[in-house]
Amino acid sequence: MTIGQERLERRMARGRDFLGSEVAIMCGAMSWVSERNLVAAMSNAGGFGLIACGAMTPELLDAEIAGTKALTAKPFGVNLITMHPQLFDLIEVCNRHGIGHVVLAGGLPPAGSLDAIKANGAKLICFAPALSLAKKLIRSGVDALVVEGMEAGGHIGPVSTSVLAQEILPEVAEAVPVFVAGGIGRGEAIAGYLDMGAAGVQLGTRFACATESIAHANFKKAFIRASARDATASVQIDPRLPVIPVRALKNAGGELFTAKQREVAQLLDEGKVAMAEAQLQIEHYWAGALRRAVIDGDVEHGSVMAGQSVGMVTKEEPVADIIATLMAEAAHALEKRAA
Numbered sequence: 001m002t003i004g005q006e007r008l009e010r011r012m013a014r015g016r017d018f019l020g021s022e023v024a025i026m027c028g029a030m031s032w033v034s035e036r037n038l039v040a041a042m043s044n045a046g047g048f049g050l051i052a053c054g055a056m057t058p059e060l061l062d063a064e065i066a067g068t069k070a071l072t073a074k075p076f077g078v079n080l081i082t083m084h085p086q087l088f089d090l091i092e093v094c095n096r097h098g099i100g101h102v103v104l105a106g107g108l109p110p111a112g113s114l115d116a117i118k119a120n121g122a123k124l125i126c127f128a129p130a131l132s133l134a135k136k137l138i139r140s141g142v143d144a145l146v147v148e149g150m151e152a153g154g155h156i157g158p159v160s161t162s163v164l165a166q167e168i169l170p171e172v173a174e175a176v177p178v179f180v181a182g183g184i185g186r187g188e189a190i191a192g193y194l195d196m197g198a199a200g201v202q203l204g205t206r207f208a209c210a211t212e213s214i215a216h217a218n219f220k221k222a223f224i225r226a227s228a229r230d231a232t233a234s235v236q237i238d239p240r241l242p243v244i245p246v247r248a249l250k251n252a253g254g255e256l257f258t259a260k261q262r263e264v265a266q267l268l269d270e271g272k273v274a275m276a277e278a279q280l281q282i283e284h285y286w287a288g289a290l291r292r293a294v295i296d297g298d299v300e301h302g303s304v305m306a307g308q309s310v311g312m313v314t315k316e317e318p319v320a321d322i323i324a325t326l327m328a329e330a331a332h333a334l335e336k337r338a339a
Contacts, residue, residue, distance in 0.1 A: 004335025015200030022046030024200025029079030032294040040071030041212035045320040049076040077101035095120040129157040151183025153307035173197035185312030187329025205307035216297030228311040237261040249304040
């Protein structure tokens with residue numbers, strides 16, 4: 001083992017122990033993409049896969065977990081959205097299956113959800129988009145944090161990964177394992193964040209085009225062709241519509257979404273829809289647009305959610321090869337630092 005590999009092993013030990021995986025690399029939960037095939041492939045390759053529950057019903061999640069278990073004996077987790085109307089039923093499904101790690105995304109855990117998840121011995125991971133929130137989550141009993149910057153794909157916050165990592169890691173990395181996410185496409189960046197105190201990393205975009213990903217060939221082609229500047233954040237047209245910015249590849253779908261917001265805002269003005277209904281229309285729009293791109297391959301009118309690291313996705317390759325490349329790059333970077 002080289003000095004670089006040895007250093008990498010040492011720096012990843014905490015994250016590895018926490019996840020129960022061979023490497024402290026999680027695959028970000030991408031709706032429609034992070035299903036049984038990619039999740040199992042990720043865990044089988046030594047990483048840590050996460051099922052993207054998204055808008056799934058408890059029945060669908062139940063089937064997805066069972067399907068994943070049929071493909072891997074290794075640990076994997078489930079990512080749940082806090083605003084799902086059946087959140088507690090979904091937690092119950094995870095408990096029934098003995099899922100060891102649950103990730104809660106989309107805001108602070110609702111009252112009782114933390115206890116419901118941990119009652120069965122599962123570890124709870126939450127997103128911390130600010131230092132104050134990170135501290136609050138740790139006080140409430142969260143087991144680990146994901147610090148994700150605006151370079152990520154899908155729903156994003158306003159601050160970049162490098163700034164969040166500098167702000168949050170020195171303050172909380174000793175208290176709980178922290179995984180850094182957003183814009184990571186190479187092993188050198190992984191080495192940098194591990195050096196700063198991260199226990200591991202989370203990457204989504206880099207794995208979206210894996211051979212084992214069920215994403216449509218058109219979706220993968222769009223990723224491989226794209227450069228970093230093609231992955232842009234959506235624009236909010238009306239402050240009354242709480243549109244969390246979403247990062248996706250520029251296409252006609254983005255313009256359609258802007259038009260959809262205008263249409264819903266006008267219905268609000270005319271008193272034809274209530275606020276809750278207007279907000280729901282926007283959320284449903286996203287879910288449908290993403291499915292059109294990932295499953296149906298309509299990359300013009302669908303939503304091709306991608307992080308800015310999409311420029312580093314240059315070919316379709318197996319998950320195991322992607323992990324091996326990242327690990328070799330990280331070890332090499334640490335080796336150079338040792339010199």
